[in-house]
Amino acid sequence: MPSEYTVHVAIELSLSSWLVAFRSPGVEKSRLHHIEGGDTTALLALITAERLRVSTKLGAETIDVACCFEADRDGFWLHRLLTANGFNSYVLEPTSVLVNRRARRAKTDRLDAEGMLRVLAAWLGGDRQICSMVRVPSPEEDAKRPHRERELLVQERQRIENRIEALLFTQGIRKRPSLRSWARDMDELRTGDGRAIPPLMRAELDRFRRRLVIILELIREVEAEQASALAAAADNETAQKIIALQRIRGIGENFSAVLVREVLYRSFANRRQLASYVGIAPMPYQSGGMDRDRSISRAGNPRARTTLIQLAWLWLRYQPGSTLATWFRERVGTLKGRTRRIAIVAMARKLLIALWRYVETGLLPEGVEISQEANAMA
Known part of the structure; x- marks a missing residue:
């Protein structure tokens, strides 16, 4: 004071x-x-x-x-x-x-x-x-930059790929040529009315290809830097949390890095504080005789929230026998659309809490499978 x-x-x-x-x-x-x-x-x-x-x-x-x-x-x-x-x-x-x-x-x-x-x-x-x-943030949080740079590069890659597909679609071509055999595929492509690709459009597509190749090289470079930095700091507490998450089947290098360096590197007093930081805690609404929870606040870390929702969908695929996946199937059943999207957010919140407990105490979520690489190392 x-x-x-x-x-x-x-x-x-x-x-x-x-x-x-x-x-x-x-x-x-x-x-x-x-x-x-x-x-x-x-x-x-x-x-x-x-x-x-x-x-x-x-x-x-x-x-x-x-x-x-x-x-x-x-x-x-x-x-x-x-x-x-x-x-x-x-x-x-x-x-x-x-x-x-x-x-x-x-x-x-x-x-x-x-x-x-x-x-x-x-x-x-x-x-x-x-x-x-x-x-x-402390200067040590510079470690967040690699996965954030990778995210921007992936977005740029997707933008270029979409632009290539859109240009080809205007000519009635629905298949994108391979980067490995680009020149041959471009020679063989024909428009919907049987013509070769116009020369100026082909020149523009070639420039997009070169930009895409550079972006892919940069993504590989950033991923290699992440891997080497993680190996060099294997004794660090944050690095140990990342390695621990990678032991779980379905959680790769990028997901583990984002979750730990954006969220799990911090200390939280309770699970509601954790969910609030990510912005997936429901907002209370109480007025008169009405007392219920509204939709999530979305006031937390947007990058972590997006990653967590993506991981929740992948969890259903790679961890079908886990308690969380079973809860989701019993809760949603065969329902589609909005109900399924609301339920996946609730599951993402439960998943975040389970992973937080795992990296802090070593207690694996119930029914979780370990990746084959982790089993081989063990």
Whole structure:
């Protein structure tokens, strides 16, 4: 908790300039300063000068400084810089700040900075409902980058493949040529009315092919880096969790890396906290005599949530004898459509909790089969 002698600092970030707002103890009006965007030397000098000015004015030897800024494209390097220089730093979650929704609001950097000052002072004063502060990741979370890069590359691969198929479909061709025999297949392809592929379209398709080959090479490169990094850090606790998940049939290298590095590397007090972090916990609705659970919040980690839903579908295929798969079949039966999609989310939540218990305690989910590679190693 801050002392009574605390200088509140709000930094409104933008590409070209930063607006730094100060509010001294016992003073309602804020002081504003413009500096060039990214000029950390000027920022640190401003904060140091303001602390010295307040210390001289109040005659206090110790003046605390509490800085805040909104989480945006600048990331968290500024938080680490301020903390390393002895200033308390807080990162605001912009969408969590309570605002007046009765009419349109004026939007200026000055109003935003002064608003952050009020929010910071209230939050430090004990009002934890006025906003949410971001949990700043440590530099060690750089390990998340490989699977996130792979995800982007896979999306790009899918986009290029879809574009190739769409161009061929406009000519009445429903089969995509193989990358291994591209030139021969393209020579043999004929449009729906019996013509060869037009030369300009063929040139465009060849460029798409080259881009696709590069993307596939990059995916293999990232996967090789992931495997080598995992082998090099086999004694690390996070790496051990990834290896433990890979022992389960149906969970591969990518799924295990995403689940552990996005979710299971953290500590959770209970299963509801775990499900809330991923955004698959149901939202309660109670009003009068009505008391029920609504749909999931979708407020957690979207990448982990998507991966978990995909894994739940694969679980039905690779772990048909498990208790979870049996529960799903008994619950859904032969029903299709919306009911099945709702049930798979519920199963994904149960699966997440079961895998969490497994990596923390070593207790395998009931009825789970171990992969053949794990059996061979054993």
